[in-house]
Amino acid sequence: MNTPMRVILIALLAVSMGACSKKVKEVSPPAVVATPTETVAPVVIDDGRYDASDLDSDACLRQRVVYFDFDKAEVKAEAQAVLACHGKYLKDLPGARMTLEGHADERGSREYNLGLGERRGNAVSGALQANGGTAAQITVNSYGEERPTCSESSEDCWAKNRRVEIVYTKAQ
Amino acid sequence: MHATLKRLLGLLSCCFFVAVASAQTLSIDIVNGSPSARPIAVVPMAYEGGGLPLDTDISAVISADLNRSGQFKALARDDIIEYPVRQSEVKFPTWRMLKQDHLVIGRVLDAGAGTVRIEFELHDVATQARLLGLAVGGRRSDLRGAAHQIADFIYEKITGVRGAFWTRMAYVTSTGLGKNTQYALMVADSDGYSPQVVVRSQEPLMSPAWSPDSKKLAYVSFERGSSTIYMQELTTGSRQILASFRGINGAPAFSPDGSKLALTLSQTGNPEIYLMDLANRQTTRLTKHFAIDTEPVWMPDGQTLVFTSDRAGKPQLYQVPVAGGEASRITFQGEYNARATIAGDGNKIAMAQGAGNVYRIAVLDRSRGGAEWTQLSPGSLDESPSFAPNGSMVLYAAREGKRGVLYAVSVDGRVRQRLVLADGDVREPAWSPFRQR
Numbered sequence: 001m002n003t004p005m006r007v008i009l010i011a012l013l014a015v016s017m018g019a020c021s022k023k024v025k026e027v028s029p030p031a032v033v034a035t036p037t038e039t040v041a042p043v044v045i046d047d048g049r050y051d052a053s054d055l056d057s058d059a060c061l062r063q064r065v066v067y068f069d070f071d072k073a074e075v076k077a078e079a080q081a082v083l084a085c086h087g088k089y090l091k092d093l094p095g096a097r098m099t100l101e102g103h104a105d106e107r108g109s110r111e112y113n114l115g116l117g118e119r120r121g122n123a124v125s126g127a128l129q130a131n132g133g134t135a136a137q138i139t140v141n142s143y144g145e146e147r148p149t150c151s152e153s154s155e156d157c158w159a160k161n162r163r164v165e166i167v168y169t170k171a172q
Numbered sequence: 173m174h175a176t177l178k179r180l181l182g183l184l185s186c187c188f189f190v191a192v193a194s195a196q197t198l199s200i201d202i203v204n205g206s207p208s209a210r211p212i213a214v215v216p217m218a219y220e221g222g223g224l225p226l227d228t229d230i231s232a233v234i235s236a237d238l239n240r241s242g243q244f245k246a247l248a249r250d251d252i253i254e255y256p257v258r259q260s261e262v263k264f265p266t267w268r269m270l271k272q273d274h275l276v277i278g279r280v281l282d283a284g285a286g287t288v289r290i291e292f293e294l295h296d297v298a299t300q301a302r303l304l305g306l307a308v309g310g311r312r313s314d315l316r317g318a319a320h321q322i323a324d325f326i327y328e329k330i331t332g333v334r335g336a337f338w339t340r341m342a343y344v345t346s347t348g349l350g351k352n353t354q355y356a357l358m359v360a361d362s363d364g365y366s367p368q369v370v371v372r373s374q375e376p377l378m379s380p381a382w383s384p385d386s387k388k389l390a391y392v393s394f395e396r397g398s399s400t401i402y403m404q405e406l407t408t409g410s411r412q413i414l415a416s417f418r419g420i421n422g423a424p425a426f427s428p429d430g431s432k433l434a435l436t437l438s439q440t441g442n443p444e445i446y447l448m449d450l451a452n453r454q455t456t457r458l459t460k461h462f463a464i465d466t467e468p469v470w471m472p473d474g475q476t477l478v479f480t481s482d483r484a485g486k487p488q489l490y491q492v493p494v495a496g497g498e499a500s501r502i503t504f505q506g507e508y509n510a511r512a513t514i515a516g517d518g519n520k521i522a523m524a525q526g527a528g529n530v531y532r533i534a535v536l537d538r539s540r541g542g543a544e545w546t547q548l549s550p551g552s553l554d555e556s557p558s559f560a561p562n563g564s565m566v567l568y569a570a571r572e573g574k575r576g577v578l579y580a581v582s583v584d585g586r587v588r589q590r591l592v593l594a595d596g597d598v599r600e601p602a603w604s605p606f607r608q609r
Contacts, residue, residue, distance in 0.1 A: 071486070106571070107531065109510035109524050109555055110378055110600065111423040111436065112480055112487050114399065115443040115464035118420055122441070141398045142420060146376035151349055151574045153553055 050085075050092040052171040060085035064166040066124055067159060070105065073119040075127050083124065086166060087131020094137070097170035100124050102142040105158035110144055117142035117164075124164045139169075209245040209587075210330065212238060212274040213267060216249075217290065218257045221282030226315060230290065233319035234276065234326070236363065237337040240580060241327065241564060242587030247272060259293060259302060267297045274303075276326060286312050294326055304329050316365055321609075336562040337362055340604040342370070342380035342389055343578065347596035357391055359406065362560075362603070364578075364591045370404060371411075379600065381424045386604045390414065390424035390433060401435060414448065415455075423467050427474050427494075434458075434468035434477055445479050447494065458492060459499060465490075467511050472518045478502065480510040489523060503536065505545055511556060515563030520583070522548065522557040522566050533557045533568045535583065548585045558603045559583075567601035 055061050066079045075083065090096055102117030102124075121140035128138060150157035214231040235246035247270060256262045257279050267275050278292030287309060294304035306325060310318030317338065324335030339362045346355050355377040360367040371377065375394035382389060383403075390403045399421045404411035415421040419438035426433055433448040437455070445459040445468045459465040463483035470477060471491075478491045484501065487510040492499040503509040508526030515522075519539035524531050525547075533549040548557075553571040560566070567580050576599040578591040591598070 106553065107529065108487065108508065108526060109467060109480065111466045112464060112482070112510050114378075114420055114422050115436075115438070115466050118438055118443070119464065140419075143376060143394070144378075146378060146394070147350070147353070149350055153571050153574075 050089045052093065052096075054089070055168060055171055058085070061089055066120075066164045066166070068120055068162040068164070070158070070162065071108070071116065073116065073123045075123050080127070083127040084131045087128040087133045090128060090134065090137050091132030093172045094134075095170060095172045096168065097137055097139070099139045099141050099167045099169055101147075101165040101167060102140060102144075103147060103161055103163050103165070104145045105161040106145050106148065106153065107158065108145075110146070114142050114144035117144045120162075120164050124166075209239075209243060210274065211247065211272045212244050212276065212326075212330075213247040213252060213270065213272045214238070214276040215252060215255055215257075215278075217278040217280055217292070218255075219280045220257075221280065221288065223282060223312075226280060226288075226312070228315035228319065230278075230280065230315055230319045230322070231276070233316050233363075234323045237320060237323035237335075238327065240363065240587070240589050241337075242582030242584065243327070243331055243564075259295075259305075262295060264295075264297055264300050272297050274326075274330065276322075278322075283309060288312055288315070288318070290318055290322065292322055294329055316361060320361065320363075333564060334562050334606070336560040336564065336603075336606065338607055339561060340386065340607070341558075341567060342382065342391075342602045342604070343598055344377050344380065344600045345596050345598050346376075357389070359389070370406065370409075371402075379423055380602045381426060382602060382604045383426045384428055384430045384605050386607055390426065392422050392424070401433075403433075414450075414453070419443075425469050427470055428472055429474055434470065436466040436468070445477065445492070458494070458496065461499075465499075469512050469514055471514060472516060478512045478514060478521060480512070489521065505543070506534065509534075513557045513559045513566070515559045515583070516561060517563060520559075520563060522559060524555040524557065524568075531555060533566060533581070535566075546585055548581045548583070549579065549588070554579075556600045558601050560603050561606045567603050569599040569601060 060082060063082045100121040102121035104113035104116045118140060121142055125138045125140055129135060148161045150160045214235045216231045219226050238244035239246050254266050256277050275295040275297055276292060278290060281289045283289040289307050289309050291307045293302055295302055304325060308318050308321050320338035323337040327335035340359055341362055342359050344357055346353050348354055355373045357370040357377045357380055358367050359370055370389060373393055373395045378392040380389050380391045388403055388405055390401060392399050393402055400413055401415040401421045401424050402411050403414050415435055417437050417439040420436060420443055423436040424433055431450055433450055435446050435448060436443045437446050442462055443464045443466045444457055445465050446455045446457050448455045461483050463481050465479055465481045467480040468477045475494055476491050477494060478489055480487050481490050486508050488501055489503040489509050489512050490499040490501050506525040509523050512521050512523045520535055520537050522533055522535045525534035530551040531553050532547050532551045533554050535546045535548055537544040548566055549568060555569050557566050557568040565580055565582055567578060569576050570579055576597040578598050578601050579588055581588045
C-alpha cells in the first residue's frame with residue numbers, strides 16, 4: 001500500500017471514530033462521512049483477484065443458482081453475470097472444484113428430465129469454461145425432477161425447480 | 173403389576189402395528205365404472221375347517237379384483253340373499269332374478285401345516301352349466317394370494333384372456349422435501365395390499381424394472397452421490413451394481429429372455445441407449461445422437477427397442493433394431509410423447525403424452541396397421557404408465573395437490589381406480605410379469 005493511500009485511510013478511520021463518539025453526545029451531519037468512503041473503498045480492497053473468503057462475502061459469488069425456461073437448457077442473459085464471476089473464481093483459484101447439480105420441473109417423464117438436468121448442467125459448465133474455468137474443475141450431476149425445492153404444481157414452483165445449483169466441493 | 177404392564181405393552185404394540193400398516197397400505201376407490209361390465213355374484217365362502225376363523229374375506233378380494241378390471245360388476249354384499257356353498261344348494265332362479273350372468277361359490281378346508289384348500293365353482297346362471305370346479309391351495313398367511321389366483325381362473329374362463337390379478341407392482345415413495353426427503357422402493361400385490369420395502373434411501377430412487385422371472389428388480393439409486401443402476405434379488409435382498417459410469421446411469425429394462433439389460437448412459441457427454449450383456453456386463457452402444465435418447469423398452473419379440481428421443485426438438489417415441497441400425501420415429505400425434513410401455517402382444521404402446529401443461533396417458537394401437545389413439549387418463553400431470561402383463565390394464569402415476577398417487581385404468585379407459593398411500597408421495601409404478609405357480 002502506498003503512503004498517500006495509507007494517509008487517506010487513517011484520516012477516514014479518524015473521521016468515522018469521531019462520528020461514533022459524537023453520536024453519543026449530540027446530532028452530527030452524516031453526509032460528511034459517507035461521501036469519501038464510497039470513492040475510496042473499492043480501490044483499496046480490490047486487487048483484481050478472488051480469494052477463498054470471497055465465496056461467502058462477494059455478492060456475485062454468493063449467487064449459486066441458475067434458472068431455466070421450460071424444456072430448455074440455454075443459459076439466460078440474466079445468468080451471465082453470475083456465471084462470469086464464478087468462471088473468474090475458478091480461473092483465479094485453479095485448485096477450486098465444483099459440482100453442478102442439474103434439476104428439472106415435474107412436467108414430463110422422469111428419465112427424460114434426468115437427461116434435461118444434465119443438459120442444463122453442461123450448459124452452465126460451458127459458460128463457466130468460457131469465463132476462465134476448466135473442465136477438470138467441474139463435475140455435472142443431474143438429479144432430474146427428483147429433488148424439487150418446491151412441491152406445488154404451479155408456474156411459480158416449476159420456475160424455482162428448473163435450475164442448476166453450483167456447489168463448491170473445494171474452495172481453493 | 174405384571175398384568176398391567178403386559179396389557180400396556182399389548183396396547184402399545186397394537187397401536188404401533190396399526191400406525192405402520194396405515195402408513196404403508198394403498199387405499200383403493202373406484203373413480204368410475206363401465207356400463208358394459210358383466211354382472212357376477214361371488215358368494216362368501218364357508219370355512220369348513222376346525223381352526224381359527226380365516227382373517228381374509230376371500231370372496232371380497234375376488235370381487236374387488238373383478239371390479240377393478242372393468243370387465244365385471246360384482247354383486248354388492250348386501251344384495252346377496254342366499255349363501256350356497258356347493259352346487260346342490262344353488263337355486264338359479266334367485267340369481268336370474270338378481271340379473272347375474274355368473275355365480276361363484278366355494279368353501280375352505282384345512283390342508284394341514286398352516287395351509288388351506290379352497291374349492292370353488294363358477295356357474296353360468298342362464299344355462300345352469302358349471303364352467304369351472306377347481307381347488308386352489310395356499311398358506312393361511314397368504315389367503316389374498318390364493319384369492320387372486322381364483323380371480324385369475326374366473327377372469328380367463330369368461331373373457332378368454334389370462335388373468336393378471338396374482339401379480340405384483342413395484343413403486344417408489346417419498347416423504348419430506350429437499351434434503352430431508354426419504355425415498356423407498358416398494359413391492360406390493362397388484363391391488364396395493366401387502367406392501368414390502370425393497371430398499372430405503374436418503375437419496376432419490378428411480379425407475380424400477382422387473383426381471384422376466386419377477387424375482388429381481390433393477391433400479392436407479394443416487395445413494396453413491398450420482399445415478400447408479402442396481403439389480404436386487406427380492407427374496408434374499410442381495411444386490412449388485414450393474415452400471416456406475418460417469419454421468420447418467422438410468423432407465424434399466426430387462427430383455428424378455430432376461431439375458432440383457434437396455435439402459436441409458438451419458439458417459440460420452442449426452443444420454444444414449446446401450447445394451448448390457450448380463451452374463452459378462454459388456455455394454456454395446458445402440459444410439460448415436462446429440463439429443464437425449466432414453467427410456468428404452470423391449471418389444472415382446474426381443475428384437476426391437478422403443479425409446480424416447482428429443483432429436484426432432486421435443487420428446488417423441490422411436491424404435492431401433494436391437495441388432496443395430498437407424499432409429500425411426502413412431503409417434504406423430506401429440507407434441508410430447510415419452511416413457512413407453514408395451515402390451516404383451518406388442519401392438520399397443522402406452523405413453524405419457526403432453527400438450528401444453530397437460531400430460532395424459534395415451535395408447536397407440538397399431539394392431540390394425542394404422543395408428544389409433546385412445547386417451548386413458550384425464551391429466552393434468554399423469555406419467556409413468558405400466559401395462560399389466562395381460563395388456564388389460566395400465567398403472568400410472570398422477571399428481572393430486574402436492575402428492576403423487578397411483579391409478580389403475582382399464583385399457584379401454586372406462587374404469588379407473590385410485591390407489592393412495594396414506595402418507596407421502598407415490599410414483600413410478602411398474603407392473604410385474606406373470607408369476608410362476
